Amino acid sequence: MDSKMYLQRSVLTIIISCMAAFFFIQTVSAVTINHPYDRWAERGRLISYKYLKTLSKKRVIKETMEMRWAQTYIDMGMDLSDRYDFFTKKELKRAINYHIDVYSLIYETVDPHGNPTAASGAVLVPRKHSKNGSLLSLQRGTIFPDEPDAPSYGSTENWGIWRALIPASNGFFTIMPDFLGYGASKHMVHPYTIWKPTGTAVADMALAARKFAEKIGWTLDNKLFLMGLSEGGYATMAAQREIEANYSDFLQVTASAPAGGPYVFTKMLEDALQGEYAFLGAIISHLLMSYNDTYRLDRPMTDFFNPPYDELLWELHDKSHTEAYVNSQMPLYTVELFSSTFLSDYNGSGEVELKAAMVENDIHWGWTPVAPVRIYSGTEETICPWELSEMLYDGLNQPGTNVQLIGVEGADHLQSIIPITLLTLDWFNTF
Numbered sequence: 001m002d003s004k005m006y007l008q009r010s011v012l013t014i015i016i017s018c019m020a021a022f023f024f025i026q027t028v029s030a031v032t033i034n035h036p037y038d039r040w041a042e043r044g045r046l047i048s049y050k051y052l053k054t055l056s057k058k059r060v061i062k063e064t065m066e067m068r069w070a071q072t073y074i075d076m077g078m079d080l081s082d083r084y085d086f087f088t089k090k091e092l093k094r095a096i097n098y099h100i101d102v103y104s105l106i107y108e109t110v111d112p113h114g115n116p117t118a119a120s121g122a123v124l125v126p127r128k129h130s131k132n133g134s135l136l137s138l139q140r141g142t143i144f145p146d147e148p149d150a151p152s153y154g155s156t157e158n159w160g161i162w163r164a165l166i167p168a169s170n171g172f173f174t175i176m177p178d179f180l181g182y183g184a185s186k187h188m189v190h191p192y193t194i195w196k197p198t199g200t201a202v203a204d205m206a207l208a209a210r211k212f213a214e215k216i217g218w219t220l221d222n223k224l225f226l227m228g229l230s231e232g233g234y235a236t237m238a239a240q241r242e243i244e245a246n247y248s249d250f251l252q253v254t255a256s257a258p259a260g261g262p263y264v265f266t267k268m269l270e271d272a273l274q275g276e277y278a279f280l281g282a283i284i285s286h287l288l289m290s291y292n293d294t295y296r297l298d299r300p301m302t303d304f305f306n307p308p309y310d311e312l313l314w315e316l317h318d319k320s321h322t323e324a325y326v327n328s329q330m331p332l333y334t335v336e337l338f339s340s341t342f343l344s345d346y347n348g349s350g351e352v353e354l355k356a357a358m359v360e361n362d363i364h365w366g367w368t369p370v371a372p373v374r375i376y377s378g379t380e381e382t383i384c385p386w387e388l389s390e391m392l393y394d395g396l397n398q399p400g401t402n403v404q405l406i407g408v409e410g411a412d413h414l415q416s417i418i419p420i421t422l423l424t425l426d427w428f429n430t431f
Contacts, residue, residue, distance in 0.1 A: 044207025045108040047118055052102045052154035060096050060169045063156045064418070065089065072158065073414060075324045086411050086419040095422055096169045098126035102161060104152040106184050107208035112197040112294045120183035121205050122151035122161050122176045123212060124168035132219040135209060136172035137202055138164045139228030139235035142283060143182070144326055146319040151176035152183040166421050173213060173220060177205045179235070186319060189293035192286055193265050195361050198235045199242025206251055225428045226256035229417055230384065233261020237363045244370045253371040254431050257424040260377045260384045260413055263392040266358045273346055278337045281330035282323060285313050295357050304342050364395035372402035374427060376420040378411030
């Protein structure tokens with residue numbers, strides 16, 4: 001009897017120890033950024049999917065040509081009168097081959113600290129009789145409202161799935177991750193231009209998409225193409241870096257095409273904080289709030305922003321306001337938005353922790369791409385200047401790599417979207 005009780009107590013002790021170890025590991029992972037592959041999460045598990053709608057080829061051409069997002073930027077004073085000058089309708093029609101079925105998809109990934117979480121995105125499936133082809137992940141650009149701009153809502157009202165229409169209609173099984181902080185994970189602060197959680201969100205959706213393809217009777221080959229412009233250009237590089245480093249047993253990047261991205265945000269922030277005008281104030285405030293949360297700096301907004309923006313920015317970045325509205329609430333001058341102490345420290349020798357985090361996420365250094373890379377950019381870029389693409393090219397173009405830099409002559413940030421998409425698809429179709 002005593003030996004039986006002893007055995008029972010021993011078993012109970014082992015169970016309690018295992019449970020304690022589990023919770024200890026979870027606690028440690030919760031305070032460590034850039035946690036490696038989390039064994040407690042089923043990465044890329046397909047949680048659910050939902051059919052949203054079908055778009056005809058005619059509708060794809062119409063939506064693409066209308067560029068309904070353009071009015072937002074025209075309202076902000078940007079001249080987009082030349083947006084049709086960099087491609088022809090004939091070139092566009094030549095790329096549009098199939099109707100598209102649009103789905104939303106929810107999958108399992110991890111948050112920036114290694115904790116399991118759900119994320120979402122859109123899947124655009126070309127209506128091909130053969131039901132086979134290649135997987136293409138198109139990374140979205142910066143968005144402000146969650147709905148309708150997050151791809152998983154399937155909207156073309158503003159951004160939404162607009163950028164994925166051409167690749168999907170061209171024949172690629174196309175996914176568009178929402179990224180963490182939008183869609184199914186909108187309760188989180190979006191880890192804006194933080195490469196590790198961005199890359200894992202893309203990689204895990206690619207895994208889930210392959211399982212989804214099987215569900216609907218599609219056969220995908222082993223190819224994986226990556227493309228994206230603006231934040232999507234940065235995310236494309238983050239995804240390639242993460243996949244080649246940690247997913248090579250499951251995914252192999254065939255080729256990637258980043259375009260017009262903020263690859264070196266340390267350079268962008270330095271220029272912005274030294275400038276007279278609060279250029280990109282909405283985006284930079286978004287970035288600082290993201291780094292403060294993701295890196296758990298736990299600093300009050302008054303450390304960065306002057307009143308009333310220290311409080312107002314929480315409301316402006318609640319994912320319900322358009323970019324035009326957020327920008328309309330931004331002050332004209334840099335010294336009005338940012339606190340004098342922050343400006344002095346960042347432009348001097350201070351803000352060491354924040355600067356270190358920023359440098360860690362500059363995507364132009366610290367890795368060597370395996371798959372070929374074509375970096376596209378408008379030569380007249382004003383949002384993410386051509387210089388950033390040159391810095392990415394210089395950083396990645398090392399012996400043994402296949403990296404090219406290609407410009408769209410005379411195009412600015414938004415004018416370059418369609419011509420770069422067409423150029424990229426022409427290249428992808430050679431593999």
